[in-house]
């Protein structure tokens with residue numbers, strides 16, 4: 241790293257946003273990320289307000305040999321959005337969303353959060369297929385793949401990406417789409433932030449309306465194994481319009497859950513139905529009728545409310561350690577492991593999260609984007625979450641042991657759910673063919689690995 245402090249006043253004049261050094265007002269707020277496990281201190285922060293700012297920041301960092309970390313929404317559990325000593329390029333002031341209602345398209349700036357996209361698109365009854373927590377960043381989510389409540393019907397977030405504006409490792413502004421810089425467009429759809437800093441995304445939106453039939457049905461934890469045996473068959477028979485997931489966790493004190501269950505382990509079965517509520521209700525009835533239902537929060541709800549319904553359970557600042565993989569199936573052996581470890585959940589904020597993934601994404605050629613694991617029916621994500629550093633060891637150990645025990649039932653991992661797990665694990669997010677192609681594209685667009693504070697695809701095989 242070259243001494244850069246003398247150049248900071250000049251850099252400040254160059255950018256429209258702000259340049260923050262340790263101790264400056266706003267420095268600590270800017271470097272804070274969702275996962276409270278990380279307390280990294282960049283040597284300087286460029287809070288960019290435009291693509292030009294981002295380009296100037298990349299050039300400055302390169303000239304002074306500063307490693308670059310890029311903060312989109314700062315939500316990734318691996319904590320890559322921030323670095324020690326280098327430059328953090330903070331995109332969080334780049335929050336613009338423009339909706340073209342006639343063409344059902346949304347242009348979204350690289351630092352936007354999902355809530356802002358829902359806010360703008362819902363004005364027109366539209367939605368972009370993306371994640372389920374409104375304070376997640378569009379940037380990281382999209383570049384890694386992106387899935388949520390409507391992706392079984394409309395595809396992953398990357399399947400709805402029409403074009404992207406990027407600042408390259410040389411600080412150049414380029415566009416990528418199906419017709420321009422096609423290799424780059426392929427790579428950014430699953431390859432993460434390895435190829436450039438995305439300053440604007442253009443998405444296809446879907447006309448879903450503003451109210452949908454949604455809800456969790458709640459089951460007793462004692463019936464988990466029986467319920468999963470039913471669930472694994474039933475949800476796979478559903479039309480793409482119906483998405484039914486499963487979460488084992490301690491019951492939050494919600495009005496539709498009887499008080500005696502509050503704070504106890506339960507199975508939540510949240511769902512979203514894209515269609516006539518009466519038809520959806522008929523499809524959910526067998527779930528209610530299976531065994532005992534202890535709570536039912538289903539009903540027609542505004543989409544924006546539903547999209548932020550889980551925000552409070554995963555608020556900023558807690559300590560988090562995620563372990564995940566795609567599941568080939570939910571075999572009896574796998575269910576046995578899930579129920580055994582779920583019963584030993586180390587903290588009441590932890591969750592065993594099992595979304596059903598099949599649908600439109602699995603009908604897309606697995607090598608047409610850099611997101612190849614499209615054919616696994618389920619995903620297992622261990623949301624290990626707690627508050628006190630003294631609980632680190634036992635919480636992390638639970639996640640690791642649980643994860644290892646389910647490994648025989650897994651195939652690959654979703655890159656956005658990786659913790660800091662090493663190079664070999666990053667490769668498991670891709671197939672061999674996809675990995676080789678990613679490395680070639682990295683060699684072309686970022687041969688010096690300028691963008692390496694991420695789930696890294698190194699240009700040097």
Ligand SMILES: Cc1cc2nc3c(=O)[nH]c(=O)nc-3n(C[C@H](O)[C@H](O)[C@H](O)COP(=O)(O)OP(=O)(O)OC[C@H]3O[C@@H](n4cnc5c(N)ncnc54)[C@H](O)[C@@H]3O)c2cc1C
Pocket residue numbers: 274309310311312313314315316317319320321331350351370371372373376377378379380381382383384385386387388432433434436437438439554656657693694695
């Ligand atoms: C509570 C919670 C809920 C989640 N729910 C979902 C979900 O429903 N569906 C889903 O698919 N995923 C979900 N995720 C995972 C999510 O997709 C990732 O955490 C994602 O990386 C978040 O993006 P971000 O911009 O907020 O992350 P950041 O931490 O800011 O960045 C993550 C990585 O992406 C890079 N990056 C971010 N923005 C850009 C950009 N504009 N250009 C270049 N590189 C960039 C960063 O450098 C970093 O390496 C969830 C995560 C959490 C913590």
